[in-house]
Amino acid sequence: MSTKASRSAARLMLAPAVILLLGWMLVPLTLTLIFSFQRYLPLRGGFQGWVGFENYVRFVTSSAFWPSVQATVIIVGGVLLITVTLGILLAILLDQPMWGQGIVRILVIAPFFVMPTVSGLVWKNMFMDPNNGLLSHLWRFFGADPVIWLSDASMLSIILIVSWQWLPFATLILLTAIQSLDSEQLEAAEMDGAPVLSRFWHIILPHLSRAVTIVILIQTIFLLAIFAEIFVTTQGSFGTRTLTYLIFQRVLESQNVGLGSAGGIYAVILANIFALFLMRIVGKNLDR
Amino acid sequence: MGQIVLEQVTKSFGDVTVIPPLDLTIEDGEFTVFVGPSGCGKSTLLRLIAGLEDVTSGEIRIDGKECSTIPPAKRGLAMVFQSYALYPHMTVRKNIAFPLRMAGLDRAEQDRRVVQAAAVLNLTDYLDRRPGQLSGGQRQRVAIGRAIVREPAAFLFDEPLSNLDAALRVGMRLEISELHNRLKTTMIYVTHDQVEAMTMADKIVVLRAGHIEQVGSPLQLYRAPRNLFVAGFIGSPKMNLIEGPEAARHNATTIGIRPEHIAISATEGRWSGTVGVSEHLGSDTFFHVQDTGLGESVTVRADGEVSFRHGDRIFLTPRDDMIHRFDAKGLRIA
Numbered sequence: 001m002s003t004k005a006s007r008s009a010a011r012l013m014l015a016p017a018v019i020l021l022l023g024w025m026l027v028p029l030t031l032t033l034i035f036s037f038q039r040y041l042p043l044r045g046g047f048q049g050w051v052g053f054e055n056y057v058r059f060v061t062s063s064a065f066w067p068s069v070q071a072t073v074i075i076v077g078g079v080l081l082i083t084v085t086l087g088i089l090l091a092i093l094l095d096q097p098m099w100g101q102g103i104v105r106i107l108v109i110a111p112f113f114v115m116p117t118v119s120g121l122v123w124k125n126m127f128m129d130p131n132n133g134l135l136s137h138l139w140r141f142f143g144a145d146p147v148i149w150l151s152d153a154s155m156l157s158i159i160l161i162v163s164w165q166w167l168p169f170a171t172l173i174l175l176t177a178i179q180s181l182d183s184e185q186l187e188a189a190e191m192d193g194a195p196v197l198s199r200f201w202h203i204i205l206p207h208l209s210r211a212v213t214i215v216i217l218i219q220t221i222f223l224l225a226i227f228a229e230i231f232v233t234t235q236g237s238f239g240t241r242t243l244t245y246l247i248f249q250r251v252l253e254s255q256n257v258g259l260g261s262a263g264g265i266y267a268v269i270l271a272n273i274f275a276l277f278l279m280r281i282v283g284k285n286l287d288r
Numbered sequence: 289m290g291q292i293v294l295e296q297v298t299k300s301f302g303d304v305t306v307i308p309p310l311d312l313t314i315e316d317g318e319f320t321v322f323v324g325p326s327g328c329g330k331s332t333l334l335r336l337i338a339g340l341e342d343v344t345s346g347e348i349r350i351d352g353k354e355c356s357t358i359p360p361a362k363r364g365l366a367m368v369f370q371s372y373a374l375y376p377h378m379t380v381r382k383n384i385a386f387p388l389r390m391a392g393l394d395r396a397e398q399d400r401r402v403v404q405a406a407a408v409l410n411l412t413d414y415l416d417r418r419p420g421q422l423s424g425g426q427r428q429r430v431a432i433g434r435a436i437v438r439e440p441a442a443f444l445f446d447e448p449l450s451n452l453d454a455a456l457r458v459g460m461r462l463e464i465s466e467l468h469n470r471l472k473t474t475m476i477y478v479t480h481d482q483v484e485a486m487t488m489a490d491k492i493v494v495l496r497a498g499h500i501e502q503v504g505s506p507l508q509l510y511r512a513p514r515n516l517f518v519a520g521f522i523g524s525p526k527m528n529l530i531e532g533p534e535a536a537r538h539n540a541t542t543i544g545i546r547p548e549h550i551a552i553s554a555t556e557g558r559w560s561g562t563v564g565v566s567e568h569l570g571s572d573t574f575f576h577v578q579d580t581g582l583g584e585s586v587t588v589r590a591d592g593e594v595s596f597r598h599g600d601r602i603f604l605t606p607r608d609d610m611i612h613r614f615d616a617k618g619l620r621i622a
Contacts, residue, residue: 187340188373192387192434193361202386206377 029268036261043255055262059250068246071155071239076223078159079166080216086163087170087215088208092200094171095178105175112168116228123161124150124233154238161229166222170215177211178204217278224271243267290351290441290474291316292337297346297356299332299498306332307498309346314442314476314491319468322478323485323521324495330478331446333495337476338367338444350441361390366435367444370451372427374419374434380406381415384433391438405433408467425456432467442474449484461487482522486510494518516618519544525574525589527612530582540613540621547574547589549610554596557603561586563596577604 036055039048059065094105111119127133128149136146149157181204189199227244230236236245247267251260292314299307306329314320322330335341337348339360348356355363366387374383381402388398406412409429419427428448435443445464449457465488468475479485485492486506494501494509494517502514506522513519519527527544535543551557552575561580566573571592578585588604596602613621 182371182373184369184371184373185375188367188369188434189375189386190340191338191360191365191367192438193390194386198390203375206375209377 032261032264035257036265038258040257041255042257051258055258056266059259059262059266064241064246067239068241068243072224072242072244074155075159075162075226075240075242076220078155079162079223080219082159082163083166083170083219084212084215086167087174088205088212090167090171091174091178092204094175108171109168111165112172114165116165116226117232119165120161120229120232123157123164128157150234151238154234154240158229158233158240161233162223162226165229166219169219173215174208174211177208181207213282217275217282220274220278221271224267224274243270291349292442292474292476293347293349293352294337295347295349297333297336297348298344299329299336299341300344305498307336310498310500312493312500312503314474316474317472319465319475319477319488319490320493321485321489321491322476322493322495323480323482324501325521326480328495329498330480330495332498334367334444334446334476334478338365339363340367364438364441365444366438366440366442367446368428368431368435368448370447372419372431372448372451374427374430376419379416379418380411380422380430380433383419383430384411384437387434387438401437402433405436408436408470409433424452425460428452428460429463432464436467436471440473442476445475445477447478447480449479450481457484464488483524486522492522494521512620513544513612514620516542516544516614519612519614519620525587528582528586530586532583534582535613538611538613541616542614542618544612544614545606545610547587549607550586550588551605551607552588552590552594552596553603553605554600555603557605559586559604559606560601561604563598563600563602566596566598568592575602577602580604 037050037052039051039054040046041048090108094101094108098104114122125133127135130136130146130148133146133149135149139146147153185203185207186199189203194202225244226242227248230240230242230245231248234240236242236249241249243263244267247260247263250256250263254260294310294312296309296311297307298305298309310333322333324330332341336343339355339358343356346356347354350363350365375386378386384402384405385398388401393401402415403412406415409432411426411429411433414422414426414430419430422430431448448464449460452460461484464475464477468488477484477488489506491503492506492509493503496517502509502518509518509522513522513527516529520529523546525547527546528550529542529544531542535541559580559582561577564576564578564585566575569592573590573592573594575588575590575596576585577588580586586604615621
């Protein structure tokens with residue numbers, strides 16, 4: 001890629017992909033922006049004129065807005081906490097030499113291959129069902145009243161389901177990070193008189209810090225948009241209505257495309273603020 | 289204090305015996321070098337002493353105290369690793385202070401010892417850098433600093449110079465010897481490089497397949513190798529080993545003569561041959577002489593100014609008092 005000719009050829013060949021990607025992103029974004037300034041109710045008269053920022057004001061002032069932001073933050077935070085903590089522990093466990101390591105590792109990764117809709121339904125019907133779910137049988141076995149998971153502990157249920165799905169991802173990335181740790185460093189720390197916990201705290205954890213940041217960044221971006229798990233379980237009731245789900249309800253249940261689009265733009269801005277914030281932390285961490 | 293005694297120590301990994309029963313005493317203050325070809329068990333032996341591997345049987349006594357089941361940190365030994373094993377996320381200061389922090393020393397005492405060690409090792413200007421910002425030699429010194437501050441009974445070095453370039457290696461060799469002279473602490477040093485062994489050691493332990501082939505001072509090993517293996521391993525270039533009628537003339541199965549103990553002449557001598565490759569080092573020249581009728585080619589050391597060309601016919605005369613004789617089992621005949 002050094003000569004002038006090869007550079008312009010490269011640009012020419014990259015062009016279709018870049019144009020496609022830009023189109024893919026820009027067309028929906030522009031449409032959303034346009035809709036957000038309209039009063040647009042497809043089943044109740046369609047386009048009813050431009051309304052300026054009215055949709056934006058209505059979306060934020062609606063009583064459902066702040067609870068939905070809160071629900072989003074709790075779900076994202078809870079899932080991150082569980083996946084990162086358990087991910088580190090699992091990664092250390094899987095790093096130990098053991099019989100059948102290959103198969104165990106594949107099994108650990110398996111949940112990641114299950115589609116969100118399917119896993120949501122499996123958890124809802126096979127585990128959390130108050131009558132026939134495995135968990136309710138377990139509770140009854142110990143003589144306790146079964147928990148009605150999806151209504152009584154709705155938030156926890158959603159967090160559990162999503163964590164189960166994302167734990168393999170965290171484990172996998174953290175496992176590769178742990179495997180790159182020089183064993184002589186651990187031996188040196190052992191010689192230096194560091195007991196197991198200190199070695200974890202002073203050697204392993206700092207070594208993992210980059211991988212942890214990357215896991216948090218990537219997961220956050222995907223977790224902000226979780227939808228299927230909520231759709232097939234609680235349908236946004238019992239306090240599990242996230243920002244994403246609220247937008248879906250505004251557009252499809254209330255058939256108010258304008259209002260939903262305004263929410264969509266808010267979500268885009270929020271996600272970008274978050275991404276920017278995270279990128280700076282990651283940048284700081286990667287600098288070392 | 290730092291006398292280390294190994295008694296009937298063995299180590300096996302599963303069915304594979306790496307160290308057959310082995311006895312060894314390392315006196316307090318001695319610079320002992322374990323040397324041998326790769327895979328001879330020298331690193332394993334060091335790790336057994338350090339406590340990073342468990343002995344299969346036998347006793348390790350440090351200052352008379354049985355230590356073979358005590359965890360590494362409690363043995364009072366410090367180790368310098370081949371890869372330096374510095375903690376990349378800590379500054380040099382924190383790296384050196386780490387063992388002190390783990391020992392629970394107070395901050396002032398930690399600082400005092402770190403500054404002292406840094407002064408000894410010329411690291412004062414680098415205390416606030418991270419290992420990634422240091423050169424190979426500096427990293428090596430940080431690793432040594434981390435060992436020094438613990439004031440251990442003995443230092444263990446596991447091939448510490450093998451990651452450095454040749455010039456730096458010579459420099460660090462001197463620094464480590466200098467350090468030993470100053471601290472007078474027991475040091476055990478593992479290397480596969482016999483030059484390092486010869487130049488640094490008070491006592492060399494030559495190992496092969498977990499067996500101790502010979503223990504002695506560098507010159508003892510050089511002058512009187514106990515068997516063919518030691519004879520071939522110690523000394524550079526290698527000793528010429530000659531079998532057949534020439535050996536029989538000396539009542540031996542094999543005789544050995546070092547390249548530096550053969551006189552070279554253009555006109556007369558006991559053996560004759562043609563010059564093959566010659567290596568000019570400036571101070572010395574090594575000739576590899578072929579067609580001597582003694583088996584393989586014979587290596588001869590000559591003064592740097594002696595110039596023979598490839599294919600020249602030359603004559604060689606070994607110094608009779610420097611001929612080493614070995615019997616059919618490869619053992620030295622006194």
